[in-house]
Amino acid sequence: MTLITILRPCFPDKLEPLQALMKNTLLEQPVLWADETTVNVLDVEKSNCYMWVYGCGLESSTGAKLVLFDYQDGRGGKHPKAYLDGYNGYLQVDGYAGYEQTEATLVGCWAHARRKFVEAQKAHGKGKTGKADWAIHHIQKLYALESNLKTQSAEVKYRERQKVAKPLLQQLLDWLEKSKDTIPTESPLGKAITYSLNQWPKLIHYLDDGRLNIDNNRAERAIKPFVIGRKAWLFANTTSGANASATLYGLVETAKINGLEPSEYLTRLFTELPLADTEEKLRKLLPF
Numbered sequence: 001m002t003l004i005t006i007l008r009p010c011f012p013d014k015l016e017p018l019q020a021l022m023k024n025t026l027l028e029q030p031v032l033w034a035d036e037t038t039v040n041v042l043d044v045e046k047s048n049c050y051m052w053v054y055g056c057g058l059e060s061s062t063g064a065k066l067v068l069f070d071y072q073d074g075r076g077g078k079h080p081k082a083y084l085d086g087y088n089g090y091l092q093v094d095g096y097a098g099y100e101q102t103e104a105t106l107v108g109c110w111a112h113a114r115r116k117f118v119e120a121q122k123a124h125g126k127g128k129t130g131k132a133d134w135a136i137h138h139i140q141k142l143y144a145l146e147s148n149l150k151t152q153s154a155e156v157k158y159r160e161r162q163k164v165a166k167p168l169l170q171q172l173l174d175w176l177e178k179s180k181d182t183i184p185t186e187s188p189l190g191k192a193i194t195y196s197l198n199q200w201p202k203l204i205h206y207l208d209d210g211r212l213n214i215d216n217n218r219a220e221r222a223i224k225p226f227v228i229g230r231k232a233w234l235f236a237n238t239t240s241g242a243n244a245s246a247t248l249y250g251l252v253e254t255a256k257i258n259g260l261e262p263s264e265y266l267t268r269l270f271t272e273l274p275l276a277d278t279e280e281k282l283r284k285l286l287p288f
Helices: 003-010 015-027 078-083 097-101 110-124 131-148 154-179 188-203 217-233 239-257 262-275 279-283
Strands: 031-039 049-056 066-072 090-092 105-107
Touching: 015 049, 015 066, 015 239, 015 279, 031 217, 049 078, 049 217, 049 239, 066 078, 066 239, 078 097, 110 131, 110 188, 131 154, 131 188, 154 188, 217 239, 239 262
Parallel strands: 031 090, 090 105
Antiparallel strands: 031 049, 049 066
């Protein structure tokens, strides 16, 4: 009996309660992260539909570690607003304005800010140095601190960020404010400066709590398997197929972040799922 044969009768009724348990656990966490990417669905009359990813925890962290995918037919802020309805903890994201419709406290991503300056550096010309280099070097100091604090507790991270990162950030803000009036706004460097200033309140939120990260790279790592897979299968035929993909990707990525071998977990899940007729039995099949 193949996994597909086992899987077929399980969709969707049996997996919906399991997904609900996972989502409820996710929304109980104090810190979440999110990202989104395009997906082509043939029976939807839109050029781009979207697969959203929401999660909590890092590979090396303790506590709940989940990855959940949510298919939607667009990128509007109404989608994360609906998915995270009632959630008012921290949400780490990139600069996409749609997340501002949620009730969460948004935390910015320094990897995105740094990327803008790297693009400006490349535009400046190979072998040449300029203001973009100063910004990149300064941001790197923030990352050097995070590297040193990687295995430390949230309390230590908070304390050291206040001591070391906060003054560095103030220096960077002073430089941004001074430079914005001397750099053309439409230049690559001007765009990098504008992005950082617009995102500044979110970019410095990671100082507020040691459980927060300096960037949203965890979300990008979580969505990468979907992006890589999309290059092979190209599209989903139907909305139901896209929703099924969201469910399976969430189960696999959650299993992986919790140290489970995905194929072994899925085989056990779809073998035992038809017999899981109570919440207690369902909880025993969660991938965490």
